[in-house]
Amino acid sequence: MQKENMFLFVFFRTFASQKQLKSMSKIEKYKLLTEQIRALIEGETDSVAVMANVCAAIHETMGFWWTGFYRVKDGQMVLGPFQGPVACMHIGYGKGVCGTAWKEQRTIVVPDVELFPGHIACSSLSRSEIVVPIFSKSGQVAAVLDIDSKELSNFDDTDQQCLEEICKMLSL
Ligand code: SME
Secondary structure (H helix, E strand, O other), X not given: OOHHHHHHHHHXXXXXXXXXXXXXXXXXXXXXXXXXXXXXXXXXXXXXXXXXXXXXXXXHHHOOOEEEEEEEXXXXXXXXXXXXXXXXXXXXOOOHHHHHHHHHOOOEEEOOHHHOOOOOOOOOOOOEEEXXXXXXXXXXXXXXXXXXXXXXXXXXXHHHHHHHHHHHXXXX
């Protein structure tokens, strides 16, 4: 099968309609999403193409408010592919939730963004947030996956575990 046809085959095999998604639990959606992302990125070496499709797949399946990547570049974080409203383009080391996840090299879950000192508000509608670091082969933070929700306390251990599993599949 040609690569393009294989992509369509895999995409439709793992595609769920919005109606189907509504009846699925969070863990069921993440299982589907993880399978879809594994298939989507297999053999793809272009990091922009990978980030673009990964954030679209997460955003569509989980129904978040903002889903995107910030990449480490020249000592700061720069906005990468995303889904949702426009966002700030540069974030410093240790600044905001993203810069803190970069500095501390760990996932940060923020149940209420107003209570996180130094939170950078790209959208006034964002209420809770999760930021997951993505590591290069040499163990440095290469990028972060940043997800915002319009609901307070939207992210729990299931989100953290599943999103960390997805981020481990990415080599940027
Ligand atoms: N809230 C983030 C900034 C990025 S936007 O949420 C898209 C932060 O505090 O780092």
